[in-house]
Amino acid sequence: MNSACCLLFLTACYFISYSNCLAGGTHESIHCIHDEREALLQFKQGIQFDRCGLLSSWQEQASQHHLECCQWEGVHCNNHTGHVTMLALRGVAGDQPCLEGTVSTSLLKLKHLKYLDLSLNDFGGEPVPSFIGSFTNLQHLNLSKAGFSGEIPHQLGNLFNLASLDLSCDFGNSYGCPYADSLKWLSHLTLLRDISLSGIDLSQTSDDWYQVANNLTSLSVLHMERCGLSPSILNSISYMNSSSSFSVIDLSNNNFNDTSIFKWLFNLKGIGSTLVHLDLSDNQIPGPIPHNFGKMLSLSYLDLSSNLLQGPIPSAFWNMRSISYLSLAKNQLEGPIPDTISNLKHLSHLILSGNAFQGRRNFPKSLGSLCNLQDIRFNDNNLDDELSTIIQALSGCVRKSLVSLELSQNRIWGSIPDIISTFSLLDGLILNTNRLNGTISPGIGQLQMLEILDLSYNSLKDTISHNHLSNLSRLSILDLSNNPDLVVHISPDWVPPFQLTSLILESCKLGPSFPKWLVTQTNLSYIGISNAGISDTIPTSFWNSLSPSNLVYLNMSYNMISGVLPNLSVTLLKLPIVDLSSNILSGAIPSFLRNATKLYLNNNRFSDLSPFFCPKQKTSLTFLNLANNLFSGEIPDCWMYFDQLLVLHLENNNFSRKLPASIGALTLLYTLHLRNNSLSGELPKSLQNCTSLVILDLGYNTLTGKIPQTIGHSFENLRVLSLQSNNFVGELPLSLCQLSQLQILDVSINHISGILPKCLYNLTAMTGTEDGLPDLYVDNVYNYYVYSEYARLMWKRKEQRFQRSMGQVIAIDISDNELEGHIPEGISSLTGLIFLNLSRNHLSGNIASKVGQLVSLEFLDLSNNHLSGEIPTTLSEVASLEILDLSNNNLSGKIPVGTQLQSFDSSSYMGNPGLCGLPLPKCSGDQPPANNVQEDDAFSEQNEDDSSDILLGLLISVLLGFIIGFWGVFGTLVIKTAWRLALFKFFDDMKEKLYALMVVIVNIAKVWRT
Missing domain, CATH: 3.80.10.10 (Ribonuclease Inhibitor)
Structure with a gap:
């Protein structure tokens, strides 16, 4: 490059x-x-x-x-x-x-x-x-x-x-x-020394580019990365006039999925003495690394990362003595790395992450002799060794040149050793996601050049004090998160010598006091101190110390932070993610938090929205979560200022009165959660403007009126519709059937009347188990923030929250209404249904005969209706059924025989006088005829006395037989001495024979085992 x-x-x-x-x-x-x-x-x-x-x-x-x-x-x-x-x-x-x-x-x-x-x-x-x-x-x-x-x-x-x-x-x-369909025109430009076609679509050029590159004998620099180049080379390609002057070849990010690219490369005349820079990264090149690389004596830059290379690295590979930058990351290469790596005297960057080079106690000790090595990346290699052993292996001259050491995502254990203090030029120490389970040496505080220290996701057990940090004047990123036994105990009066840009102490023991030394950090852009055991107030000085132009991420969730947030007159320019959820904050939401792009204040005790809402200009908020607080009164009617919202959570508060008409301004809204409030009145017509809705949850309010007839036209993307426990009246609108992506329909506990629409079979998303609720991925400077939506459903008699398993929940719940008529046959075509509850209505007629097609069904409740006829035999074929309730109907006939239906308790069928068969009493046809029963009873009465006489005679006969038999044998032995001696001799002989037989068996067994 x-x-x-x-x-x-x-x-x-x-x-x-x-x-x-x-x-x-x-x-x-x-x-x-x-x-x-x-x-x-x-x-x-x-x-x-x-x-x-x-x-x-x-x-x-x-x-x-x-x-x-x-x-x-x-x-x-x-x-x-x-x-x-x-x-x-x-x-x-x-x-x-x-x-x-x-x-x-x-x-x-x-x-x-x-x-x-x-x-x-x-x-x-x-x-x-x-x-x-x-x-x-x-x-x-x-x-x-x-x-x-x-x-x-x-x-x-x-x-x-x-x-x-x-x-x-x-x-x-x-x-x-x-794009170009052919590159033959390039072959006329015989004086070309430098070609850069990076990003140009060359996928249709066949093998032109190979032949052109071969024929342009003056060509020195070739850049064709991200061009969609084909993987194959025609056998007819000639290498007679191939270039011998290449110094730079960059063919990264193409579609090479075989080894033909190596064939072309190593057939170029003189390539080993001219090529300085080679980048073949981000292809799909398989197989072992060719031995020919050992002949690339002038190569100083080699990047083969993100391919499918496998096996050990050939020994000849280490003959590339001019190599300075070497990346073999993200392949399937195996180790160990031999000591001959010490031949690469000019090596400055060694990137071997994402392979399987290292096993237990097998770190390449020869790396310590590479005196120019500045960057070592061995992350994600299943390295299983003690950290002190690894650091000791690097204690040669490399410790005087090493600038960055990354060993994350391995199985490294132990403590941070004292010898780390001798790596005087180290500016990056990244050891996250390992099994470090010891202490952190104060010697880490001697690394005066250190800018990044990442020890997160380990099991370190120590107390971090200012002694560990007092000399780190260049420190910019400090991440000690997810070490549950790590205590961060720093005096509140301590003034750090550094200005951090990123501080992550999540899931450490940072509290109970708020870390007041944070007020000295005026350049912070990323702050993560969630779940840190803080039970204190946030000082106003902390908010004043924040740099509005830098802040990108602030997370203090899952603590016990109390108090009231100050209403500062600041503008957060970078629209940060702010998460203060799951604390005990109270009072009003300050207006400056409108400058966030994602704001999470749920699970607190906020009670006043007035400073936050109804701004004078539009906001850039996309995520707003105010659920589980103490808000009451009317929802503010100024949503036109929040028209960038994608996700809105206001559930579990005490909002009352009508839903404001301005809610219709949220045309980009993905999910709307208003569950469990005291909202009343009819749904505003403007709501139909929210055409992007995927989840609409208005359950557990006192909303009235009819479900809008246009619901199927307005919300074509709807996956979850939850209106349960309201006061909706009228019929289910036929347009519901146009919600082809609907995954959960819950309108239970209302006053819905009329019949079930026959067109329910049009809910095609219910015919499979594909997840209809993809995650929302939101990129920011430091991480890929993932937001997973959820829905609530009364599942197995208990309300449950479904999030990651949304694809496994396809449900219809229309229970506790006033529906009449038959259950439409078409509902049996919704083969992905897992939950179906039509109970407590006035439904009549038969259960759909094809109900057995609901092969995924786990919950079926048709109780408390007026259903009649027999239970379809196909229902016994639904092997997944866990909960069944057909009680309190007019069903009749025999319960179909099968292992499934007989396994339910009788309460699943009670209240159906005409039903019989297990688990209920047997049907009349299953018992013997009545006349045979009477004859059997007479016969048993007649013979009752005879049987008692026979039993008495049998007992006397057995007793006399025992006495005669016993004394007939043993009495003779007592009287006849010769017979008694003969019997005892017989038993002695049998004992010796059995003993000899056992010895033979034991010896044979020993021979078999050997």
């Missing part, structure tokens, strides 16, 4: 020097060619905006106050002829382009032009001007990042004298980047 920049700089200097040389070092004696001056003025007329004043010196006539055109900014002429030879209008004005407009064809009159630079401007997405191909003297052409689009004109192939070509395009250009 440095070589490319140097080459461009030298090229520019050459042309500037060349032009100045022709001009004798001054422009004063040069007179413009009239036609060329007019051509330049016509070009100026096509420029609508000149934010940098690049063309301010371009005036109609030369005079005492107006310069000749050869003296205009960006214009250089030939001193002898006066012809314009250079037009350098590179536009740099911060984040915006200097020039905006069109490129006039009048430039065709500049026939002697050798240098043209229109880069970093905005030409409105117009095509690259094809007339530029007429500038046959042109040697340098730079149209990069200038807002051009469309196909690159093949007429550029006429620029036979061109040495440098830059058409690169920024990723994400609003006009779209230019």
Whole structure:
């Protein structure tokens, strides 16, 4: 990269020097060619905006106050002829382009032009001007990042004298980047030394680019990153005239998914002695790293990160003794790293993160001998070793050069050792997300160059005091978060020597007092001290110390912070995320918090909205959460000032009266939560203007009137509609069926009458289990803030909150209403339904015969209706059913036999007199005939006495048999001595035989085991 920049700089200097040389070092004696001056003025007329004043010196006539055109900014002429030879209008004005407009064809009159630079401007997405191909003297052409689009004109192939070509395009250009279907026109430009086509769409060029690069023997610098280049190389490609002068090749961010790119690279003649910079990162190159890299003796920059390289690194790889920057990150490479890495004496940056190089106690000790090494990144490598062992391995000469050490996301354990104090140049120590479980040496305070200290997400057990921090005058980022046993005990009177930009002490023991030393930190942009055990008030001096121009993120949630927030007259310029939720703050919400872009004040004791609402100008708030507070009275009617809101939570307060009409100004609103208040009256008609709504939750209020007939037309994106426990009347509007993305419908506990719409089968989102509530991802400077929406539902007799599992909850609850008529058959087509509750209505008719198609159903409640007929046999096939209630209807017949329906308690079927079969009593058809029962009873009575006589005789017979048998044998043995001795001898012989048999079995078992 440095070589490319140097080459461009030298090229520019050459042309500037060349032009100045022709001009004798001054422009004063040069007179413009009239036609060329007019051509330049016509070009100026096509420029609508000149934010940098690049063309301010371009005036109609030369005079005492107006310069000749050869003296205009960006214009250089030939001193002898006066012809314009250079037009350098590179536009740099911060984040915006200097020039905006069109490129006039009048430039065709500049026939002697050798240098043209229109880069970093905005030409409105117009095509690259094809007339530029007429500038046959042109040697340098730079149209990069200038807002051009469309196909690159093949007429550029006429620029036979061109040495440098830059058409690169920024990723994400609003006009779209230019493209080329063929690059054969490039093959005519035999003098080209520098090509940059980065961002140009070359996906349709087949293998042109390989052949062109091979044939341009003068080519030294090739930039084709993000071009969509194909992965294959035709076997017919010839390497006879391949370039041997490449110094820079950047083909990163393409589509190479095989090893053909290596085949091309290593077939280039002399590549090993000329190539200095190679970037093949962010492709999909598989397989092992080729041995040929060992022959790249001049290579100083190599980036192979973010590919699919695997296996160990070949030993020859470490022969690249000129290498300075080496990145193999985010591959599938394995270790260990051999000691021969010490051959890379010039190595300054070693980036091996995201692989599997290291196992337990296997850190490459030879790194300690690399005296130029400044940057080591071994993060995310499953490194399992004690930190003191790793630091000891780096205690050679590398400790005098090392600037940044990143070992995050491994399995490193132990303490921060004292030897860390000897790494005197260290400005970044990043050890987050490991298993550090010891203490932090005060020696860390000797790292006077330290700017970043990140020990977050470990299990450190220590007390941090000012002794650890008192010498860190350069410290900018301090992150000790998520170490639950780490105590941060700093005297409130201590004045730190540093000015932090980022402080993260979340989930540490920071309290109980508010850290008053924070008032000295006036440059903070990121503050995270949530869940830190603070039970104190926030001093006004803290708010006054904040820099309104810097603050990006402030999170003090999940503490016990109390008191009232001051109403400061400040403007937070960067529209920060402010999270003060889950505390015990009270009083009024101050007006300055309107300057946030995301504001979370839920779960507090705020009671006054008046300072916050009804501002004099519009706000930029996108997220506002005021749920679970003590607000009462009417919701302020000034939502037109909050028209950027995406998420609004006002639930669980005591708001009353009507919903204000200005709520309709929230046309971008994604979710509206007003649950559990005391809102009354009808829904305002303006609500239908909130066409972006995905979640509408108005449950547990006293709202009246009808559900709007237009609901299906107004809220086409609606996934959750929750209106339960209100006083809505009338029929369900037919337009509900047009909510094809609806996932949860809850209108329970109202006064809805009429029939269930037959078109419910149109709720197609209920036919699957795909999550209809994607997360809202919000980018900011320091992290990717994720907001996950949620919905509440009465689930298994208890109200539950569903968030991450929203895709698993597809529900209809219309219980506790006044519905009549039949259950529509089409409801059986909603095969993704998990929850269906139609209980406590006046529904009649049969249960839909195809109810068995609801294969995902876990909860079914049809109780307390007037349903009749039999339970469909298909219901027994719903294996997922966990809760079933069909009680208090007029159902009849036998409960279908199956393992599922018989597993429910009888209460699931009670109140249906005509039902029978398990778990209820048996049906009459399941018992023996009545006459057989009577005969059996008579027979048993007749034989009852006989059976008792037989039992008595049986007992006497058994007893006599035992006495005769016992004394018949043992009495004889007592009387006959010879018989008794013979019996005892028989048992002795049997005992010896059994013992011998057991010995044989044991010996055989021993042989088998061996």
